[in-house]
Amino acid sequence: MAKFFYSFGIIIFGLALGYIFQILINRKLVKLPIPIDDLRKLLQKIALLFLNPVAIVGAIWVVSIKNVGLIALPFVGLFALLTGGGLALGVAHMLSLAPKKTGALFGCGSFTNIGAVGALVCFVFLGEAGFALVAIYKLFEELFYYSIGFPIAKYYSRSTQEERILDRIKRLTRDPFIIVALTSIVLGAILNGIGVPRPGFFKIVISGFVPLATIMLLSSIGLAMKFRRVRNYLPECVSVAVIKFALVPVLATSLAYLLGFGKIEGGLPLKVVIILSSMPVAFNALIPPSIYDLDLDLANSCWFFSTALLVVVLPALLCIINQI
Secondary structure, eight states, rough: HHHHHHHHHHHHHHHHHHHHHHHHHHHOOOTTOHHHHHHHHHHHIIIIIHHHHHHHHHHHHHHHHOOOGGGHHHHHHHHHHHHHHHHHHHHHHHTTHHHHHHHHHHHHHBBBBBBIHHHHHHHHHHHHHHHHHHHHTTTHHHHIIIIIHHHHHHHHHHHOOOOHHHHHHHHHTTTTHHHHHHHHHHHHHHHHHOOOOOOOOOOHHHHHHHHHHHHHHHHHHTTTTTOOOOOGHHHHHHHHHHHHIIIIHHHHHHHHHHTTTTGGGGGHHHHHHHTTTOOOOOOOGGGGHHHHTTOOOHHHHHHHHHHHTHHHHHHHHHHHTOOO
């Protein structure tokens, strides 16, 4: 259980740190040299453009990635995102939700906290080898969000602003977060492939950078976190929890098992799929409601409710992967 307390402690600490800092700033007890939104973006840039890429390079550098079966791993990740969104639209139809609520619920069902919480849990539960596979699993994540997820959410809004598919693709190719993430994966794979020995200090660097990146990302979330009355959206919250923690994990894990992931590296890829497909709503799910005039309170409630359930989900995941 030490692994559970360590990972959950980091998650709570990161969120609480950002939220407490937000309160101090709003009450003018703390003054920042930059606006709070700029601070949030700075924390995200440090984590996603420096800490995570260095850790990814170091982890992939020594992990065994020679098995051809791992080519299917990012497609399993994409399958989980698509399945979650599809199930959320089905629930919205069953609950007869209005378009603004439907669009918000789609994002909550689909968008998953893989990078901050999922990566940390894989690192703590499975070590460097598990963390390295996170980068491969989430290879199509950003591409899916911007090319599929956001347009579907926008379909349920009243927004009239249009963006051509070609323009959207061009914007993706210039996105520094995507470029750096792909570069770190390729660089780590090259160093691994040509057999360059990894310096011994890299193990210590990764052990520090992974939790630090998670704390920074979650603190940036805490800086903007707004608590709403979850009870007003209890049916939607419970539905999203069932999708996130039961339906998607079962479907994604079944697919991974059929692809033979249980026979690769002692079942490591299968364990990674189990963990990452069982993560809560991503903070990115709050972006479409904000920019497309969807139900932001619904999205915020589902995010908070699913994240709070980690206190139950993480011990369950630890028990499951220890049986494999």
